[in-house]
Amino acid sequence: AQSVAQPEDQVNVAEGNPLTVKCTYSVSGNPYLFWYVQYPNRGLQFLLKYITGDNLVKGSYGFEAEFNKSQTSFHLKKPSALVSDSALYFCAVRDGPSSGSARQLTFGSGTQLTVLP
Amino acid sequence: DVKVTQSSRYLVKRTGEKVFLECVQDMDHENMFWYRQDPGLGLRLIYFSYDVKMKEKGDIPEGYSVSREKKERFSLILESASTNQTSMYLCATLAYKWSNYGYTFGSGTRLTVV
Numbered sequence: 001a002q003s004v005a006q007p008e009d010q011v012n013v014a015e016g017n018p019l020t021v022k023c024t025y026s027v028s029g030n031p032y033l034f035w036y037v038q039y040p041n042r043g044l045q046f047l048l049k050y051i052t053g054d055n056l057v058k059g060s061y062g063f064e065a066e067f068n069k070s071q072t073s074f075h076l077k078k079p080s081a082l083v084s085d086s087a088l089y090f091c092a093v094r095d096g097p098s099s100g101s102a103r104q105l106t107f108g109s110g111t112q113l114t115v116l117p
Numbered sequence: 118d119v120k121v122t123q124s125s126r127y128l129v130k131r132t133g134e135k136v137f138l139e140c141v142q143d144m145d146h147e148n149m150f151w152y153r154q155d156p157g158l159g160l161r162l163i164y165f166s167y168d169v170k171m172k173e174k175g176d177i178p179e180g181y182s183v184s185r186e187k188k189e190r191f192s193l194i195l196e197s198a199s200t201n202q203t204s205m206y207l208c209a210t211l212a213y214k215w216s217n218y219g220y221t222f223g224s225g226t227r228l229t230v231v
Binding site: 034090 | 121123126148150152157158159160161162165167175207209211219220221222223224225227
């Protein structure tokens with residue numbers, strides 16, 4: 001079975017400071033990993049993904065994430081936070097072709113990011 | 118760009134009503150999913166479909182059914198709505214099983230059952 005943990009319900013950071021939103025996962029094979037962002041009363045918007053290749057993945061709006069296989073983590077980062085980054089962030093995982101047959105994504109519980117001016 | 122359209126943004130229904138939530142996609146994607154989102158619980162999968170007339174249960178199918186008569190349309194049905202089904206419902210699509218392009222989500226339907 002696949003699972004995702006986002007250990008922090010809330011992250012607060014000052015504008016201009018670096019931000020990190022944490023995510024750890026569990027799958028039986030090689031993971032497909034995703035980050036999504038949700039603004040109030042809206043659907044989920046894709047930020048970035050890791051399928052294979054470089055462990056550092058760059059995505060939309062200046063976000064990046066680092067895949068760490070030994071720590072089973074996929075933390076979301078940004079060097080300099082903006083007030084407009086304030087939103088709800090979801091990490092998601094699915095098993096890759098080497099082991100799993102599941103099509104569905106499993107999501108973490110979400111982390112509310114607040115960037116303070 | 119793939120468009121995933123959910124027919125209603127906000128819906129208010131009475132307890133016991135039969136409720137239909139519609140999702141339509143315009144890019145011939147094989148797979149379609151219904152999730153519900155609740156604070157602190159993230160997104161939980163209700164049902165998904167990988168082909169016309171095919172469906173599989175997700176993690177929380179109780180109280181729900183689905184219909185996929187055409188490839189582009191995936192309907193979620195609440196047979197007899199209850200207050201604990203008040204939630205945000207999100208539809209998503211995936212082009213094919215091992216697509217690298219990920220999932221595309223609709224804007225969501227916020228359902229309130231009174």
